[in-house]
Amino acid sequence: MDIDLTSILANAALAAVSPYNLLLCFLGTIIGIVIGALPGFTSTMGIALFIPFTYSLPAAGGLIFLVSIYCASTYGGSISAILINTPGTPSAVITTIDGYEMTKNGEGGRALAMSVFSSLIGGLFSAFALLLIAPPLARLVLLFGPVEVFYLAIFGLSVIIGFSKGSLVKGLISGVLGLLLATVGVDTISGTYRYTLDNVSLFEGLPIIPVVIGLFSACQVFALGEQKRKTIVQDIATFSDSAMPRLEDIRKNWFNMLRSSFIGTIVGIIPAAGMSIACAIAYNEAKRSSKHPEKFGHGSVEGVIASESANNGVTGGSLVPLLTLGIPGNTVSAIFLGGLLIHGLRPGMQLFTKHADIAYTLLIGLFVANIMMFVVGLFAAKRVVKVTTVSTDLLAPVIMVLCVVGSYAIRNNLFDVGVMFLFGGVGYLMKRWGYSAPSMILGIILGPMAEGEFRRAVMLSKGNISFFFSSPISIILLLLIAFTILGPALRKKKHALSS
Amino acid sequence: MRELIDDYFPIVFLYGLSFYFLFDTEDFTEDALMYPKGLVWVLLVLATVLLILTVSKRITVSRGKKDEKSRRKFSVIFLFSLLYVAAVPFLGFTISSVVFCFLSPLLLGYEKKGTAFVVSVITVALIYVGFKMFLKVPLPTMTFFGITL
Numbered sequence: 083m084d085i086d087l088t089s090i091l092a093n094a095a096l097a098a099v100s101p102y103n104l105l106l107c108f109l110g111t112i113i114g115i116v117i118g119a120l121p122g123f124t125s126t127m128g129i130a131l132f133i134p135f136t137y138s139l140p141a142a143g144g145l146i147f148l149v150s151i152y153c154a155s156t157y158g159g160s161i162s163a164i165l166i167n168t169p170g171t172p173s174a175v176i177t178t179i180d181g182y183e184m185t186k187n188g189e190g191g192r193a194l195a196m197s198v199f200s201s202l203i204g205g206l207f208s209a210f211a212l213l214l215i216a217p218p219l220a221r222l223v224l225l226f227g228p229v230e231v232f233y234l235a236i237f238g239l240s241v242i243i244g245f246s247k248g249s250l251v252k253g254l255i256s257g258v259l260g261l262l263l264a265t266v267g268v269d270t271i272s273g274t275y276r277y278t279l280d281n282v283s284l285f286e287g288l289p290i291i292p293v294v295i296g297l298f299s300a301c302q303v304f305a306l307g308e309q310k311r312k313t314i315v316q317d318i319a320t321f322s323d324s325a326m327p328r329l330e331d332i333r334k335n336w337f338n339m340l341r342s343s344f345i346g347t348i349v350g351i352i353p354a355a356g357m358s359i360a361c362a363i364a365y366n367e368a369k370r371s372s373k374h375p376e377k378f379g380h381g382s383v384e385g386v387i388a389s390e391s392a393n394n395g396v397t398g399g400s401l402v403p404l405l406t407l408g409i410p411g412n413t414v415s416a417i418f419l420g421g422l423l424i425h426g427l428r429p430g431m432q433l434f435t436k437h438a439d440i441a442y443t444l445l446i447g448l449f450v451a452n453i454m455m456f457v458v459g460l461f462a463a464k465r466v467v468k469v470t471t472v473s474t475d476l477l478a479p480v481i482m483v484l485c486v487v488g489s490y491a492i493r494n495n496l497f498d499v500g501v502m503f504l505f506g507g508v509g510y511l512m513k514r515w516g517y518s519a520p521s522m523i524l525g526i527i528l529g530p531m532a533e534g535e536f537r538r539a540v541m542l543s544k545g546n547i548s549f550f551f552s553s554p555i556s557i558i559l560l561l562l563i564a565f566t567i568l569g570p571a572l573r574k575k576k577h578a579l580s581s
Numbered sequence: 582m583r584e585l586i587d588d589y590f591p592i593v594f595l596y597g598l599s600f601y602f603l604f605d606t607e608d609f610t611e612d613a614l615m616y617p618k619g620l621v622w623v624l625l626v627l628a629t630v631l632l633i634l635t636v637s638k639r640i641t642v643s644r645g646k647k648d649e650k651s652r653r654k655f656s657v658i659f660l661f662s663l664l665y666v667a668a669v670p671f672l673g674f675t676i677s678s679v680v681f682c683f684l685s686p687l688l689l690g691y692e693k694k695g696t697a698f699v700v701s702v703i704t705v706a707l708i709y710v711g712f713k714m715f716l717k718v719p720l721p722t723m724t725f726f727g728i729t730l
Contacts, residue, residue, distance in 0.1 A: 138717040251631050255595065258624045262602055265617045274613035277605060300662075307658025307689060310651050475691035479682045480704050482662050486669060486678075487708060491718045496670050499721070503666045507659075515591050533616045 094442035097142055098450050106143050107447065110150025111454045112462075117151070118158020119466050121168045123302065125155040125414045126520070130298040131484055133421045134291055134491035141425035142440045146447035148421045152414055153397050153448070154455045156357070157201040160390055161463045162470060164193045173357030173396070176365045176389040183381035191325035196383050197390045198459035199327040200339055204391035205452030207343035208350060208398025212405075213445045215351075216434070219406040223430040228538040229550055233559035235532035238409040240566040241353045242521040249516060256518040260525020261532070263288055270530075271537055283497040290420050290526060292489035292502040297519040298417070300485045300506025305513070306478040325464060335387050338368050342388040346395020351402045353411050353566070357393045364392035398448055405429050405441070408531070413520040419527055424492060588635050595628040654689055661685045674720040678705045 097103065110132075117128035128151050136144025159174030164181035177197065184193035226234065242257040243250065266277045267287030278284040332339075342364035349360035368388035369378045378385050400411030401418070408429035410416035419429070425440075427433055433441045489502035512519050543549035551557065603621045606614055665681040672680075682701030691697055712718040 135712060135716055135718055249634075251627060251634065255624065255627045255631065258620055258627060259595075259598075262598075262617060262620050262624065265602075265620070269613040272610045272613040274609050276609065276613060276617065277602065303662065304655060304659055308651055308655035310654070312690075473686070473691055475686040475689040476697065476700050478658055478689070479685040480700070482665065483678045483682060483704065483708065486666065487674070487712060487718065487720060490721050491712075494719050496721060499666055499669065503663065506662075511591075515587060517591070537612070537616070 090438050090442050091446070093439065094446045097439070097443045098146065098446040103143050103146050103443075103447065104450070104454075106139070106147040107150045107451055107454045108458070110147040111154040111451065111458045114151040114154025114156075115158040115161070115455070115459060115462060115466050116469050118155035118174075119161045119170045120470060121162055121166075121170050122305070124171050124298075125152055126417055127298045127302055128155050129414060129417045129421070130291075130294045131481070131488055133294070133417065133424065134488040136421060137424050137491055141427060141437075142443035142447070144425060145421060145440070145444045146451065148418060149397075149401075149444065149448050150451040150454060152418070153201075153205050153394065153451045154458070156393050156397055157198060157205075157390070157455050157459055158466070159393075160197040160201070160386075161194065161459075161467050164190060164197060164386070165467050166470060171357075173361060173393040174389070175358060176361040177386055177393075179365075179379055180382045180385035180389075183379070184383065184386065187381045189323055189381065189383075191323035192328065192331070192383065193386050194325045194463045195327040195460070196331055196335075196387055198456055198463065199332065200342070200387040200390035201394040201459070202452055202456040203339045204343040204346050204394030205397055205455065206449060207340065207391075208347040208395045209445070209448040209452060210398075211347045212398040212401055212448065215402050216405050216445070219402065220429075220431045220434045223407060225555060227553070228535045228542060230553065230555050230559060232532060232535035232539055233556055233563065234407055234409060235528045235535060237559055237563050237566065238353065238528045239524060239532065240563050241410070242518070242524060243567055252516055253518045253521050256512065256521035257525045260522035260527075261529040262525075263293075263522075264526045264529025265533070270534065281497075283493075283495055287530075288526065289489075289493065289495075289498045289501055291424065291492050292498040293505045293526060294417055294420055294523060295485050295489050296502040296505025296507075297509035297512070297523060299481060299488075300502055301509030301513060301519075303478045303482045303485070304506065304510045306474045306481070309474060312473055312475065325460070327460075331383055331387075335384060338371075338384055338387050339391045341367060342391035343395040346392035347399040349392070350396035350399020350411055353403055353409055357396045357412070360392040360396050361389040364388040394452070401448075405433060405444075410524065410527075413523070416520065416524055416527060592628055592632050592635065595624065595631075599624045599628065657688050658685065661688060669721045673722050675705060675709065678708070 113132065114125070114128060117123045118125065129148055132151060133148065136147055139147065155171060156173055159169050159171030160177045160181060162168050162170040163174040163178040164185055167178060167182040169175045169178050181193045181197065184190060239257060239261075242253050264287065266284055268274070268278075268285050269276055275285070283289075345364045345367065346357075346360040349363065350357075365378075365385055365388045368384050369375045372378065372382070372384055374382065374384075396412070400415045403409040403411050404415040404419060406429060408419070410419055422429065427437055427440065485502055485506070486499055489498045490496065492498065509519050512522070539550065551560070599621050602617055602624075606618070661681065661684070665677055665685075668677045668681075671677075679701050682704055683698050686697045686700075687694065709720065713720050
């Protein structure tokens with residue numbers, strides 16, 4: 083480690099623990115835990131809603147605020163999984179299996195304690211991996227020309243396959259729609275006005291943040307409004323045992339925690355693999371190597387530990403491809419990219435050289451965010467879950483007000499509020515008809531990069547098609563794209579043959 | 582009828598949107614047209630595949646438990662939100678948000694008027710202080726006889 087990097091890290095550490103950033107981290111953690119604990123509310127929605135509020139903050143502070151929401155909401159899902167048998171976020175589904183059983187067995191406090199401790203270990207492990215892997219990987223981007231960057235964008239778009247939960251065709255349609263919507267605005271190469279409807283507000287293209295807020299937050303207002311139930315849940319299980327981590331549990335499960343954190347981090351790095359997959363793999367591994375596999379599903383603390391270490395392991399992992407290559411590892415990091423862009427930060431080598439102070443403060447901030455999540459989670463979990471009994475009739479309008487403030491904040495333009503509302507309706511209909519909102523967002527975010535680099539590559543190739551296959555990096559990227567697109571189909575076929 | 586709309590309306594919409602993107606291109610240079618045109622053709626192919634799959638009943642829209650959802654409540658929140666968004670430029674953020682946060686729970690069936698009022702005032706006050714004063718995030722405003730609301 084050269085002296086420069088040491089001083090950058092030291093300064094970043096000092097900046098990350100400054101009172102101002104600690105306060106932002108604390109606020110982000112509280113917001114994240116509440117959002118995570120509310121079933122139906124996701125990390126994606128939370129980050130989408132709060133990105134605009136970071137606009138006026140210093141870049142490092144704003145990003146620390148966002149990663150705090152990310153880490154805390156990922157953990158927060160386990161609180162409702164353990165106490166009300168309903169995972170707060172999809173990533174906590176596996177935690178429900180043993181977490182709620184533990185609560186029924188009178189061990190709710192123990193489950194909550196080990197859930198927050200495992201989340202801390204998973205989060206710290208992935209933060210360390212991010213710090214170790216991201217800076218050298220970002221240097222790789224310097225070797226990329228227009229062809230390679232175009233393939234990189236296509237690789238990012240191939241993630242749509244993973245996002246298409248129900249129908250692949252609908253997933254692809256959502257992605258292509260996103261790419262088409264990204265063409266709205268002035269074409270940066272030829273200067274042509276495309277699909278702007280002569281509206282000045284559309285000259286720069288569709289505003290991404292209002293679109294994101296609409297698709298992920300405003301649509302949730304409509305979904306909340308239409309449900310007949312008055313509250314998100316009715317009953318919360320109570321527990322009487324201590325909610326402090328026990329040394330005995332930590333001593334017996336340290337390997338399980340590290341293994342699950344490792345699995346989570348690796349799965350997080352793979353685009354679109356997702357938290358649920360990481361949790362499922364970690365849970366299976368924990369069960370396979372357990373001395374008491376028969377206890378899994380009946381209240382095994384090992385199951386809770388595996389799932390929670392893995393899902394928080396994904397947080398740092400998913401930021402690796404995002405910060406280095408600009409490829410979001412999952413939906414949350416796709417939204418997080420918006421958080422980087424509004425501060426004028428672009429992923430890649432420049433982030434770690436020109437903006438090294440911000441980048442490294444963010445990396446160190448991830449450690450701080452995980453520690454904050456642990457401290458707040460340890461003391462607040464039992465109280466936070468009561469939020470789920472708040473009337474949805476009160477909650478829905480409050481979220482809509484935040485959507486309006488958030489979509490107005492970036493450009494101070496009421497047109498953006500209209501865009502947010504329109505895409506709220508679009509998001510609601512997409513959900514109802516089984517289309518994938520994350521795929522559309524991915525298309526909108528990666529579209530300009532894909533088009534710009536493709537056209538530059540076409541100009542440079544001068545009609546010679548072999549130009550697109552001339553470098554080893556482009557061949558590797560093409561193979562990765564093929565693997566991502568064909569992999570799921572091949573696995574499905576193999577599974578069908580074997581069964 | 583509703584199922585028919587759920588299954589086929591999105592496809593009709595996709596065709597409509599594709600044709601808009603295909604034909605609203607008068608002033609485009611050839612260079613600027615190439616990429617969106619290619620995307621439109623991909624979208625048309627995908628929409629046609631979806632149509633075939635829908636007709637052959639290989640894809641249907643999964644329908645949730647209807648009894649858990651209220652169409653009336655959805656209409657209320659949707660229309661009232663629309664009204665709120667439209668009112669912000671005229672009434673300013675503060676007044677329109679307090680009114681929206683107070684009235685919409687009551688319209689949705691929430692019975693405690695006092696709680697709804699307190700929540701609406703506290704929410705808007707917190708947002709105002711937190712975002713406008715602490716975070717310096719601008720809020721939509723309306724000037725009324727020299728007073729900014």
